[in-house]
Amino acid sequence: MTVFAVASTKGGVGKTSTALHLATMLAKQGKTLLIDGDPQASAAKWAGWRRDTAFEPSPVTTRLNGKEILSEGQHLAASYEHTVIDVGGRDSVGLRYALLLAKRAIIPIGASNLDAAAMTDLLEVVEVARTYNPDLELQVLLTRVDPRTKDAASMMEFLGELKLDVLKTQVCERVAFRRAIGEGAIVQEIGTDPLAIREIESFFAEVTA
Template identity: 30%
Template sequence: MTASIITIAQQKGGAGKTTLAAHLAVALTAGKRRVAVVDIDPQQSLSFWYKQRQERLGDAGAGLLVNQINGWRLRNEVEKLAKDHDVVLIDSPPHAETEARIAVRAADLVVVPVQPSPMDIWATRPTLELAQAEKAATLVVLNRVPPRARLTEEMMSALKELGAEVAKSRIGNRVVFASALVEGRAVGEVQPKGKAAQEMAALSREILRRARKAEK
């Protein structure tokens, strides 16, 4: 089986794109999957997290590799990594320039994190339009959902207007997502039986199923 190529993209700032990428990458290693992450975000936050991980854990955890590259090298890098990995995860830059477009074009599935507010949902439109222009399947993930939050009819209507498929799995607004990253780890490693780890595990399974269904 060829690797599933998953790009995390969001032009709207503050959606938790890179945080989601780090936790998702570790969750995807479950079941001995080999996961390669390509960091083309100029901020390089994911690469810094991985460096922390290497310093604390030595081998950075079985089955996980993070590479920081320039966007123009992305296609060749993905093709090489796909030969030796089960999943290639791309953390794209928060804008619609060439690098982001290449990342979306390379993907079997584009995962779009969005906070559950009408303004954030409406601001997601350019990202979804970019994916549509590149003929890439998309999956919107509700991220940083407050405790006991209820999606209003207004928000659900906004999502329907965007024509986006929304993941059944949702990620809560939990401090452990940030605190785990400081240690170079992920929620499944610091609180393996906690609610955050359960949410991320469920989301990783849903994303992988959707990516395999959409594989080119």
């Protein structure tokens, strides 16, 4: 059983999109639970849209808040091969409990100074979580990258200085991701952007290696 928390203390980094793609691709390999622990409930809305489509398989989706993410999530996750928790957008009780439940935290991050500041804040939260969950692994995913700029290279240098485990895959800002989520799908299922498909499959290969 593997529990992933896709978490960030900053919005707008593609956190929910990352969680939904990860959970759906894991569902192709085995029974998968998706916990929506974000008060905005975007993952739960996506799950509702997906029920109206022919796309499958789907992760089983449930909403949990705050301490429930650990107490109820621990009980529920025991019945699944994989669990993905979508949580955060800010430092919250739910985010902290998700980090206690997770085996691996996937941290999407953009390439701006605000993202760098948010990462510094999140690392403090992670260190507290590791006091109680010492086996928690942390992997950083650079997202919403604009390949026309050098911002990604600067962020990679910053993350290297922090000695973080940064995934080789970088996910660019692409319309296909927004379109897929809005249709209750993932980019492979709508099939309009080969680059988006290649990036998300490369990400999946890395985190499941």
